[in-house]
Amino acid sequence: MGILEVKDVGKRFGGLQALSDVNLSVKENSVHAIIGPNGAGKSTLLNCLVGKLIPDTGSVMFDGQSVLGRVPHEINQMGISRVFQTPEIFGDLTVLENMMIPCFAKRDGHFRMHAVRNMMADREIVEKAEAMLVDMNMADKKGMHSASMSRGDKRRLEIGMCLAQEPRLLLLDEPTAGMARADTNNTIDLLKQISDEREITIAIIEHDMHVVFSLANRITVLAQGTPLVEDNPENIRGNPKVREAYLGETA
Amino acid sequence: MSKSNFTRRGVLKTGAVAGAGVALPTIFTAQSASASGYTNEPTGSNVTLGFNVPQTGPYADEGNDELLAQQLAVEHLNGMGDGGCLNTFTSKALKGNGILGKKVDFVTGDTQTKSDAARASAKTMIEKDGAIMINGGSSSGVAVAVQGLCQEAGVIFMAGLTHSNDTTGKDRKANGFRHFFNAYMSAAALAPVLAKELGADRRAYHLTADYTWGWTQEESIVASTEAMGWETVNAVKTPLASTDFSSYIAPVLNSGADVLVLNHYGGNMVNSLTNAVQFGLLDKLVNGKDFKIVVPLYSELMAAGAGENIKGVLGSMNYNWQLDNEGSRAFVKSFGEKYGKPPSNSAQTCYAQVLLYADACERAGTFNPCGVVEALEGFEFDGLGNGSTLYRAEDHQCFKDVLVVRGAQNPTNQYDTLEIVEVTPAAQVTYPPNHPMFGGDEASLGECNKGA
């Protein structure tokens, strides 16, 4: 029984069957990659997991509870955090403030008025955020305007913000898309370090095989909206069906 | 760099300097200078009047006309120009040497035809510039609001154009005076003429601007026309913000009505009349009679805006420059020579109000509002253009002849677009001060307030 159980999920957009009969089980504390060619339905599946889309059929269970019918912030409160393809951070805020917001969310839930107290006076939050920045190797950037950072730093900050919530499941949507090689490698190292040091499950959607095989210990291949095969990396690498459907295409 | 104090500018400059110097903003002051003091008591050689007219917004042209008349009045009071109505006014207290020997200055404000803005600009003139009297305005909402303010501040309010019954009805104030006529008087003057011109068995359809003034006018017209035998088919309220009245005009066609009464003013009236003519109402024959349109309150600017459409349309006015009496001729001559156009009825009202105020101060021998109130109450006069007039003591409303006018069929120039049909004598439009449309017995002027 995995921490995330996807059963018979189907989703139709007009005439297009984007997903059909998707079954997926993500084991606790694993790094599970979902790969597939363009248009395979990876992003649609991800959106079904976080509440942005509601599947037409099937069920999505997280830790024994259904996520269907819940809106994104509720699902997040259940323990699922999401990293986007283009980093979604609070560009108008400083790096430290960016990091403080998930700390508040973790401690206070989805809404709480702290309208009068000075935010910097909340030592507990500030310290936690600063510690997280140290973990992310960004302590020197804490006063920076976050929009002015490099893409790699933004990605790092975004991952850090997700971790600050201490999620049980971290979803990553092509975390290295559009990154230079050096940034990509840094990100891989960071994710490795996270999965080694923390009790966390990671589900990653990725195009870049280098990233997938460096990180994943379980891989699901999606093709035309339905899972082709699910196995460990070694077997996937040797699977001719996968080569045909996916690897061959990108080569 | 003219050194002579006799140039126009020199006079104005010294005047204003001295005027501002004495007009310390002591209004609303708890710590008054002396027990006998009153708000903005002029102590120097000048006295400041406040002219509060719409300078922006749809009534800006009307406001401009009022301002021209007020400036003319100040000129005449200060002994400049040809003296205008000072020569014809039956009270001979004014000598053309200012008021009580003090030279008259004025300040201006913009009412924007909003009661808030009007009160703000009036307060500015009272608090900052030391105005001792406020005059002007082109709507009843503004008049009532500013009148209330002047009552509280302890200055005199001489209303400009305000036609609602309330101004001297339920909202009457001891410090406020209205020279302009009102909806009741319009109705009382119009009804007999309507009966004579259109017959006593007409069926009327009212379109009424959906706010206080519209309602009071509709109420007045309905009452007086029904009294002479007309039937009111329908009375429809139109939103003030309407620009197109087609959807209100269209139902008139098949309503069986043969008279349309437009209880609209300004832009509303121009558009509703234009639309009514567009729909061919005036060409229709209903119940065997020619369809007619009545606009109870006319103004020259509305007539200009409505253009050809007003031909044959009946209405009433406070004053028209074509009125032939000594005062009117003198006023039209000096206004026309100075500005190249005849005065409108709101201009005449403001001109008369300024002179009446000045005259009352002279006769009272003081600027003290309570003295001025006393001098104006029950004052009978002539020679300001409207013929014999009474400022009634009970409600501070002027009673004078009311003009019934009609859009001219063949105007010879751009100014004689209206022709006078009848001059209804004052007696016929007089009503008791406790008339139910005017607040009944409850309405009271209160005490005059000299402020300070």
Place this chain on the structure above:
Amino acid sequence: MLGLNNKKDFTLLLVVAALTLLAPFVLNPFPSDSAMAQFNAGYPDLMQRFVIFGIFAVGFNILFGLTGYLSFGHAAFLGVGSYASVWMFKLLSYNIVPAILLAVVMASIFALLIGYVSLRRSGIYFSILTLAFAQMSFALAYSVLSNPKFNLTNGETGLQVYANDPQVFHRAGLPDVPHLFGLSMRSTYTMDVGAWSFSFNVGYYISAIVLLLVFYLAIRIFRSPFGMMLRAIKSNQTRMSYTGLNPRPYTLAAFVISGAYAGLAGGLMAAMDPLAGAERMQWTASGEVVLMTILGGTGTLIGPILGAGFIKYFENIFSKINDTVLHQWFAFMPDGMEDFMVFVIKPFVGKGWNLTLGIMFMLVVIFLPGGLVEGGQRLGKWIKNRGKSKDSPAKTEPAE
């Protein structure tokens, strides 16, 4: 100090305090009999307006400046506040405390209802929803709710206190104008110093103290976690929901707070002058507060106050400059020159003050996107740099 960790904030509060408390001097720089006295703004009514619209704009900025939600209907709350106050005057007494309290409460309730519905949408859709609600309120107040059978607003004339109103707590000896436990809002002490004359008005000072309190509160909100959440919403709503936070209660709270500020401003307005007109609810009035905020500097603390002062100054001072005044100014010039100057300036003052205001809007937005605050900052920088280049090489100042 005062819970303000940031030294800059505390300085800002001190500056605003000094400006408001010394306003009678600051705004009356010219001797009262000089030709420049025209530009003096230190008389009670205008000073009251400055601070009241300052409160309105500061509150509006909490919504617009922090969350980026542009409401075109905030004047409705101001109007509701005014009506509530005047009703308190009519029913209870002229004491301003219950009046202002009810104004704030009623405006908050209205803001809660309108905000709850409007905040279901964002962007221009939100703006138009608020506009629609405000225009409805205006139409209702101007005519529908002023009919003789059910007269809640007294329509065109405006709601005011009549002699036959109950005023159950009114006692002899209390002033017949709005007062604070007997202290009339109208009392003014005039101080003459040489050629100058300064007015100290009770109503103004009460409004000024209220402004200081709510300005202080605004600083606290800006610096609070709540304020940060609001800025985060403006910055990125997606990240907000994927951080487990629900943006809507935050925006609704901001909406209600700014509605309460508007109600407070409306209540104070009625307290200074007990008449509530429907025009103050019109969309143009809502537009005005938007303009004040942008003109001053959106999202800055002091910007809205500056913007409010700026616009009200124009409305009240420039609109009063008529031909006579102009001729007086240029009387020192030769005749032809004088007439020429008057001819050139005339379209922009007096009845043309709207034109000048429109031009100012355009110039400020084109050249100072950050509003007057940015203008001030640039000026400050320029002066600093000039100073530096003179007595360089002074030590570099630490960054703020």
Place this chain on the structure above:
Amino acid sequence: MDAILLQILNGLDKGSAYALIALGLTLIFGTLGVVNFAHGALFMLGAFCAVTLSKLLQLSFVTIDATKKDFLGNPLKVETPYVEAWFGPEIGASIIDWAVPLSILLAIPVMIAVGLIMERGLIKHFYKREHADQILVTFGLAIVLQEVIKYYFGANPIQTPPPDALTGVANLGAWFGFDLPYPIWRIVYFSFAALVIFGVFAFLQFTTFGMVVRAGMADRETVGLLGINIDRRFTIMFAIAAAVAGLAGVMYAPINPPNYHMGMDFLVLSFVVVVVGGMGSLPGAVAAGFLLGILESFASTTWATTTIPGINQIIIYVVAIIVLLTRPRGLMGRKGVMED
């Protein structure tokens, strides 16, 4: 029955003005991403093109007629329009009579020029700025434009009648055997509006230029990548939108006499129309314009106002609220437009 038809006609007529202004607003928003609060002022400028032309045509020389007196008792100055002197009284008079339709010829170049100057001189610098800044600067421009008009033409409305041949009432029901009188000029106005709307749609649909613009509205970046200078085309679209608003104004002048603030009167309603139609959707703007026009007409009937007092004051806003709450992006709005 005919009462209902009459109100539908009234609604279509009111809707024509809304639809034309909203169409221009949507074009500008869709192409340039600019919220143009000066669009009402463009409508007003169009109406004043008609006023200006009819004043120009009536420019007169003065002769003194000593037999008549003016209001001051001086000899009357008789004004004769130059046009009448040049072309003879009859042709001259009929040229003056047709001033409004003739002003279309004046309005098109004038409004295109105004549009180009506005876009190149001002709006261009605001593409990337926040919508709030765009609103403020165009609002400022609207105030400036209307104050300039007020300075030259005054605040009073100026009657601008249609040609004699097009005044009066036509019986639309005559062919069908019932009575449906309707003012001729209003029929002209509606037909004209329909023609302009049709023209704009045809232009966008069937010309290469229009196709590029539509593609650009859908995805600016991609079109830019194809090496097409989309900005220049958008500038031209701005001029076209200005011309559409101007033409709407010209033809509206005889319906209700123009005044300097008529633009502001229409602005708010037009924005409501655009939003109800759906930001960025041209058919939505047109449909919502006519829909709200018709609803407004029906709400002002006695039947409606006695059922719900005051409904005629608030109907448009009520409809806007209902539409926006049930259809998040308006009737035909596109996803992701103006939702930030």
